[in-house]
Amino acid sequence: MTQTVAVLGTGKIGEALLSGMIRAGWPVTHLLVTARRPERAEELHTRYGVETVSNADAAKRADTLILAVKPQDMGKLLDELAHHVTRDRLVISAAAGIPTSFIEERLAPDTPVVRVMPNTPVLVDEGMSVISAGSHATADHLAHTEEIFGGVGKTLRVPESQQDAATALSGSGPAYFYYLVEAMTDAGILLGLPRAQAHDLIVQAAIGAAVMLRDSGEHPVKLREAVTSPAGTTISAIRELENHGVRAALIAALEAARDRSRELASGNG
């Protein structure tokens, strides 16, 4: 029998997951969503035909609850759920920073909790979802979580101690690439190209590079060397990237993201 899954807090990532589950063939009759605002609930119902319910009803009716509210709203949501979630449910949290222990402490003893860090490319079935078991989650719970998130991209199990790092790399990761595309499009404008053309050139370069990274099996250094002709254009650009400390900036940026994830652990960061 198909299990019922509820998404609680259907904002950007919650909706991305919901749409992905529907695309992956999850029967909409076995999906529930919750939203804080009635207009948002109506919008989700119209867009996906999915039933919208209260958080308490979601907890009573769904076998699996995916919590997709902001870390700062997690404590309040768990207060609402505490008396309704029984330990035969699986609770999956997608919130950055929040440890499984934070959730376990607020729910019935032994409730299984799994922590997942997805990313927005779940919208195009190219997501990366990093998964860790809480103290009461079994192999079956992990497998069920992989079934849900594997329908919209790749999954990887890591020890929970690595979740803040994974959040910095892959949870936030797409934003760094969008930022680079934005900056390089600006560079194209400076060099005299129309914005639309500059955008298309950089996006296609990004797609080509991403597919080669994924499919060639080559190390990124090798792929870059193949582009970098002696006394050519690429090495002139690379020298400027090094002069401006771009590598160090990226390392510092991801470290800052990891640290922010740690700060969110208390749920009121």
Ligand SMILES: NC(=O)C1=CN([C@@H]2O[C@H](COP(=O)(O)OP(=O)(O)OC[C@H]3O[C@@H](n4cnc5c(N)ncnc54)[C@H](O)[C@@H]3O)[C@@H](O)[C@H]2O)C=CC1
């Ligand atoms: N946006 C992203 O790329 C990713 C976000 N996340 C995590 O997902 C969570 C949500 O992030 P976003 O979707 O970006 O934020 P968002 O603000 O778009 O979505 C959160 C939603 O939760 C709703 N909400 C808050 N309290 C609620 C309650 N008590 N009951 C029902 N709904 C409630 C809000 O109204 C909002 O629609 C965060 O914890 C974030 O760390 C994880 C991976 C990637």
Ligand SMILES: O=C(O)[C@@H]1CCC=N1
């Ligand atoms: O920016 C954030 O906090 C969330 C978590 C990972 C991606 N977006």
